[in-house]
Amino acid sequence: MALATCATVAGGMADFLVARAMGRMGGGARxxxxxxxxxxxxxxxxxxRTFSCVLVLRLxxxxxxxxxxxAAGLAGARAAxxxxxxxxGSLPQTVVFVLVGGGTEVNHQWQVALAVVLFVISGLGGVWLLRASRIARADRTT
Structure with missing residues (x-):
């Protein structure tokens, strides 16, 4: 799970940094x-609101x-x-994927069931945070 989490964060950072560099060079128009x-x-x-916006959308x-x-890289979001x-934000889904991947053997149905439950909880939590936050309303005010 640690390896999958590191890979997820590293991939996101790579996209973020490349987009930030593209944005500074005017490549966003392409x-x-x-x-x-x-x-x-x-x-x-x-x-x-970098942290809350990214957290909600990742969940x-x-x-x-x-x-x-x-989008975060082009927007100039704070890296930290x-x-x-x-x-x-990606941790719940990483847990789901690790559980499902480890649950493909016979007699591991509980892992698949737990993964499905965590997936649903993650989605509901993300929707709740989206509604509770001002992210949805910020689009209307710009």
């Missing part, structure tokens, strides 16, 4: 329109982790907040 639109919508919340079991990393939120 991104597909869908990615540019997402970056524009999330830019202000990612800059102003949601839908969406693209890579696109979030790119991005790393911490990526670590905490």
């Amino acid at each position: 991104l597909p329109p869908r990615v540019r639109d997402m970056c524009a919508r999330l830019g202000r919340p990612l800059r102003e 949601l079991p839908v969406g693209s982790a890579m696109m979030l990393s790119i 907040g991005f790393i911490a939120a990526t670590l905490l």
